[in-house]
Amino acid sequence: MFREDSIESLKIIYSDSRKELKEITDFLKEWASIEDIYSKSMEKISSIKFKNTTGSFFENLRIYIQTLSSKAKTFSSCLSNLIISSIEFITAQGESLKTGYTEGKKLNESMLKKYNNVIIALDKYLNACNDCEQVTSNLDYESDDYKKEKIFLKIQSLKKSADIALDNYKSANQSFNQSIKSYNSSIENILDTFNSYEKERYKSLEDTLKILSKVIVERFENIQDPKIVLNEYLVTNELKKKDFLLEEMIVSVYSGTHPLFHDSEKGLRVSLLAESGVSNGTQSAIENMYRKELDFILEKVWDNEILTEDECLKLNERLKDPIGRKAWFWSLNHKRSQGRFEISSECYNIIGELLILALNECESSDDTAIAKTCLILSQTFYKNSPKTYLQTFIINHTIWKSVNFWKNAIDSSIIEELNKQVKDSSHDLSQSKSLITIQLISFGTIMMDFKLPTDLILYIINKLTQKYKISSDEAQSIMPTIQENYNSYYQN
Numbered sequence: 001m002f003r004e005d006s007i008e009s010l011k012i013i014y015s016d017s018r019k020e021l022k023e024i025t026d027f028l029k030e031w032a033s034i035e036d037i038y039s040k041s042m043e044k045i046s047s048i049k050f051k052n053t054t055g056s057f058f059e060n061l062r063i064y065i066q067t068l069s070s071k072a073k074t075f076s077s078c079l080s081n082l083i084i085s086s087i088e089f090i091t092a093q094g095e096s097l098k099t100g101y102t103e104g105k106k107l108n109e110s111m112l113k114k115y116n117n118v119i120i121a122l123d124k125y126l127n128a129c130n131d132c133e134q135v136t137s138n139l140d141y142e143s144d145d146y147k148k149e150k151i152f153l154k155i156q157s158l159k160k161s162a163d164i165a166l167d168n169y170k171s172a173n174q175s176f177n178q179s180i181k182s183y184n185s186s187i188e189n190i191l192d193t194f195n196s197y198e199k200e201r202y203k204s205l206e207d208t209l210k211i212l213s214k215v216i217v218e219r220f221e222n223i224q225d226p227k228i229v230l231n232e233y234l235v236t237n238e239l240k241k242k243d244f245l246l247e248e249m250i251v252s253v254y255s256g257t258h259p260l261f262h263d264s265e266k267g268l269r270v271s272l273l274a275e276s277g278v279s280n281g282t283q284s285a286i287e288n289m290y291r292k293e294l295d296f297i298l299e300k301v302w303d304n305e306i307l308t309e310d311e312c313l314k315l316n317e318r319l320k321d322p323i324g325r326k327a328w329f330w331s332l333n334h335k336r337s338q339g340r341f342e343i344s345s346e347c348y349n350i351i352g353e354l355l356i357l358a359l360n361e362c363e364s365s366d367d368t369a370i371a372k373t374c375l376i377l378s379q380t381f382y383k384n385s386p387k388t389y390l391q392t393f394i395i396n397h398t399i400w401k402s403v404n405f406w407k408n409a410i411d412s413s414i415i416e417e418l419n420k421q422v423k424d425s426s427h428d429l430s431q432s433k434s435l436i437t438i439q440l441i442s443f444g445t446i447m448m449d450f451k452l453p454t455d456l457i458l459y460i461i462n463k464l465t466q467k468y469k470i471s472s473d474e475a476q477s478i479m480p481t482i483q484e485n486y487n488s489y490y491q492n
Helices: 006-046 057-093 096-141 145-219 270-276 283-302 309-319 322-337 345-365 368-378 403-422 429-449 454-467 472-489
Strands: none
Touching: 006 057, 006 096, 006 145, 057 145, 096 145, 145 270, 270 283, 283 309, 283 322, 283 345, 309 322, 309 345, 322 345, 322 368, 345 368, 368 403, 403 429, 403 454, 429 454, 429 472, 454 472
C-alpha cells in the first residue's frame, strides 16, 4: 500500500517539536531577562551606603542584598548561556530536517506518479479482460454459426487489446518495483537523521529539566524539591521505518466468472476455443481445458506423487462443476483405455474419496450420467493384497439406494442403444427388444452386486419392461437370468 501522507506526517511532527522548543526557549528567555533585571536592581540597592545609620543591621542587609543580586545574575547566566543556548543549538540542527523533508517529498511524488501509473495500467488491463469475457459469453447464446464466427473475430481483437494492456501493466509494475530499493534507501537515511535529531532534542530537554530542578533547590533553600518526573513531561517521536518503506507490488491476475478466464494471466485462452471449434461454443473448450488439468493431476495420483494444495483445491472445484465432473471421468476413462487398472493403496484411497465427492454432487444435482460412469469405473480399478475394486469403497453411498437413479440409469442406457440401432437399418423390432433385455439383465446383475434387495430389483425391472412393452413371458425370464449371471460371475 502506498502512503501519500507518510512524509507529511514527518513534517507535522517536526513542526510540533519546533513549536515546543520555541515555547520553552521564549519562556526561559523571559525568565532570564527578569532575573537579569532583578539582579541589576538588587545590585543598585546594595551599592547604597548608610552614612548616618549606626549599628551593623543595615550593613548586613546590604551584604545580603548583594548576595541575592549575585545569585540572580548567576541564575540568569545559567539560563542564557547553558540552557537556552543548548536548546537553540538543537533547534538550529533541526533546520537540516527541512532538507530531508523536501528530498523525501520529491521522492514521494515520484513514487506516487509511478504507483498511479501501475493502478491506471491495471485498471485498463482488467477492463480489457472483462470486455473480452463479456463477448466470449455471447458465443453460448448464439445458434447461427456465421454470427459465431463474427463474435470470435471480435474476441480475437479484444484479446489482442487485453494482451497489450497486460504488457503495459507489467511494464509499469516493473518500473515501480525497480525504484523501490533506491527510494527505501533514501527514506531510511531521512528517518535516521530525524530520529537522531529527536534523540538529541529529548536529551537537551531532559538536561534542561534536571538543571532547572537543581538550581531551583539550590537557590531557594526553603523550597521543596519539585521532584520532576521526566517521563511524564518528555515525549520522543521515534519514527518506525516499516511505516514509511514500500514493498514490491505483485502482478494481479484477472480472474473472471467464466471458466476460460479463471486463473489466466492473459485472460481468455483463445487457443482452447479455436481447437474445440467456435461452432461448439465455449463448453467444449472448457471441458478440454479441464481434461488437460485433471489428466496431469491424475497422473500424479497414479504415480503416488504428493499433490500441491492448489491441485487439491482444483480437484474439489472441478468435481462440484458438471463439466468438471465430466472431464474428471474422461481422465479416469483415459487410464482405463491405457489398461492401467491396478493402483496402489494410496491411490486407491485418494480416488475412492474423490469418487465419493463426485457421487455427493451427482446425488444433489440428479447427475445420473456421471454417477453411472462412476459405477462402471468402480468395477474397473483395483488394489491388490487382496484384490479390492473401488466399488468396495463407494458401495455404501446413498445414491445406490435410490430407485429413481437406477431407473434413470438403465433407461438412459437403453435409449443410447436404441439410438445406435436407428442408424443401422438392418435391425428389426425383435432385435430392439433383445437390446432392451440385454440392458436390463446387465444392470440387474450390477444392482445385485451393489447389494440391492431382490424385490427392489424386480420392481425396477418390471417398471421398465412395462415401459418398453416387453411381454410377460419375456419379462419373467429376466430375473432368473440376472441371478444366474450374478452367481456365475460374482460368486466364483
